Amino acid sequence: MKRYDVIVIGAGPAGLSAAVQAAEQGMSVIVFDENEKPGGQLFKQIHKFFGSKEHKAKVRGFRIGQQLLEEAGRAGVEVKLNAVVTGLYMEKEVVVKIGGAMEHFKGDSVIVATGAAEKMVHFEGWTLPGVIGAGAAQTMMNLHGIRPGRKVLMLGTGNVGLVVSYQLLQAGCEVTALADAAPTVGGYGVHAAKVARTGVPFYLSHTIVKAEGTDHVTGVTIARVDENFAFVPGTEKHFDVDTICLAVGLSPMAQLLKMAGCVMDERAGHDGTTPLCDENGATSVPGIYAVGDVSGIEEASSAMIEGRIAGLAAAAYLGFMDEKKCREAISCQKKALMSLRRGMFAPQNKGRKLMTTEEGIPLSEHLLKEGYVGDEEIGRFPGVRRSVGIHPVMECTQNIPCNPCQDACPHHCIRVGDDITALPQVDDTKKCVGCGLCVASCSGQAVFLLEENYAPGFAAVTIPYEFLPLPEKGEKGTGLGRRGEPLCEAEVVQVKTSGAFDKTNLVTLKIPGDMAMRVRFYRKEV
C-alpha cells in the first residue's frame, strides 16, 4: 500500500488549492480525481469572478483554473486523473479504481474536496431527452463547444441559473424565459440584470407543470404557484422550447466523509448534509479535512481559500510546519475568507428576507421579482449620479463582496472603501476621463459611462458587451431598457476592445438625451 502525507480527493478549486499549500510545506501529496481533466467546475466558468484582488476578482474562472494548475505543477503536486475513489475508511485508507484495478493508499491526512452534485426536481416529462441540468449546459457549450439547444427554458434564478442563462445567450442560444418557484430572484441582482436587459422574461413564483414531447422536449408549460408551492389553475403558460435546464441548487457529495465516520452537522440550521468541521476544515476524525462545496455550498473563490487553510492545518497536524507559523498563515487566509463571507448573500443571511441595503436604501422590488431595477428605482443608489461631462454610473444595488471598480479607476473616481460589500460611490471631486476600465472591470456588468451632453439633444452611453457579432461603429440599431424593452434608435459611435478589458467590449451608443438614464443594452435589429 502506497503511503502519502496528504491524499486529496477531488482536483477542483478547493482540492488543488489544498494540495498546493500542503506540497509547499514539503509534504508528499497526491490528488485523485475521477474526471479526465483536472479543475473541477472552474473550466466551465467563463464569467469574471467577484471579490477583490486577493480573491482574483475580475479574472474569468477558466483562467483561474489555468493558474491553479500551473501552481500545482510548480509545487510538485501529483494529480492522478480517471482515478475514482470508491471508499474512504476511518484509518485514512483510500480505495481508488484506476483503470481496471482497485488500488489501496494510506494517507497520514486526507483532504476531501469532492464538491457537490446538482439537485433535481421532478415534473411530468422530466426524463425526456432535452431536460438537462444547468451544469450539463455549461459543460456542453463552454468545454465542448456544443450548444445544448436552440430555445431554452431555465428553471432556477440562483447564481447558477442566472450565470448559465447568460452563457447560453453568449453561446448563441435563445433563452425563452427563466422560471423559479421562489417569489424572489435567488442570485446576485447584477447577474439577473444582465440577462433581463437582453429581453429575457423572468417568471418568479412559477414552476414547470410539464415538459412536452414524446421522444424529446418540444415545449414546456409553466404555471404560477401559491405560498404552498401548489399550482394556481388557469395561470399556465406554454413556450415552444427544445431544452429545459434545471438549476435548482446543489447538494454536497459527502458520502465518503459519512463512510469514514465523520460526524455530520445536525446542529440547528444545518440539515446533516455537510460534515461538522472546525474552522480549519478538520472533521471529527483526526486527520480528515473537508473543504469546498462538500463542506457547504459557496463560490469557488471561498473554496480555494478553504483549501489553502486545510492544507496548512494538515501540515501543522503532521509536524511539517510549526504551530505558530501555521496560525499566522491561516489567520491571513481567514481574513480573506471572512471578507468574502459578508454582505447580503453571506451564508449567515441564507433564507433571510432583507428589505434594505447595509446603507439603509430600500432594495429594488423589480430586481427581486423581475430581474431588473426599475427606472423609478435606480436613482436611489449611490453609484447612480447625474453630472456634467462623462462619468460612471454604477448600477450596483446589493451588498456583495466585490471592489474591482475601485481598483480599476486610475483617477480614483470610484470609492467602495475598506468594507468591500459597500455600494460603490462616485467621487465628484475627481475627474473621469472616460477610459472605460471600470466598465470592463465590473464582474456584474453593472457599470456604464454616461455623457449626458454628448451632442445637442443627444447623450452617449457606454455599455459592456460580451456577445457576437460585435456592433460596428456607424451602425444603427435599437437602444434597449433594463428589461430589454426597445426604447429608441441608437447609433454606435465607438467600439473599444482591449486586452485589458478581457473580452468585455465597450460599445458607445448615441441616444436621445431623455434616454440617458434608461438605455442599457443594444440590439442591431431596429
Place this chain on the structure above:
Amino acid sequence: MTDRTKDPGMFVPEPDDDRIICRCEEITKGEIRRAVHAGMFTLTEIRRFLRTGMGLCQGQTCGGMVRQIVAKELQVPPDTLEPATARAPMRPVEMWVLAREGGEEDA
C-alpha cells in the same frame, strides 16, 4: 431515531403516482409512497425494498427527491429522516475489476 409507531394512515392515490423518481431503476413516486405504507420508514429500507438509488448512478439524482417524498408521506420534516447508509463502492465498479483484487497472481 425513526419512530416505528408512526402510522402513515391510508394510502391515497395521487395523479402523479406513475412519475419516475429513480431514473436508473425506474421507480415511481407511487411505488415509493406505497413502500412507506408497507412499513419502510427509512431511506435505507426504501432502497433495499425498491432499489431506489441502487442503479448505475448510485442515487446521485434521486436521493433528495426520495427523501422529500418519504418525509411528506410520514408527515415529518425531510431533514429528520435518517440518511441512507454510505458504503463502498461509492461509484459503480465492474465485477471483473473487483474480482481481480488481491493481486495479479490470484487472477
Place this chain on the structure above:
Amino acid sequence: MEYRIREHPILGEIEETKKVRFTYDGKTMEGREGEPVAMALKAAGVQIHRYTRKKHEPRGIFCAIGRCTDCVMVVDGVPNVRTCVTPLKEGMRVETQYGISARPPEKEGK
C-alpha cells in the same frame, strides 16, 4: 442554427480538432477526435441515446459529466458506456441501448 459553436465571444474561435468517422446504429457520422461521443451525437442532432429497460422510455444527455448515467449506449459492443465522458475515436461503433442490449425488445403482441 447548428449545434457546433464556431466562434465564441469569450472563448474565441473554437479549435477544430481532427475529424473522425464513427457509426451510429449503422449510419456513418462525423465527429471530432477526443470529444465525448455524446457531443458528436448532439452535433449530428441525435438526442435519444437509449430506451429504458422496464418502460422503454427514451433518455439522452442529462448531467453531461458522467454522474447520472442516463446517456449510456452500446459502444463497440459494450453496454452501459457513459457517452458523455467517453472520448470519440475513429471507427467507433455506437448503438442505441435498449434495456442493456443493442437489440430492440420483441414487440409484445402489438
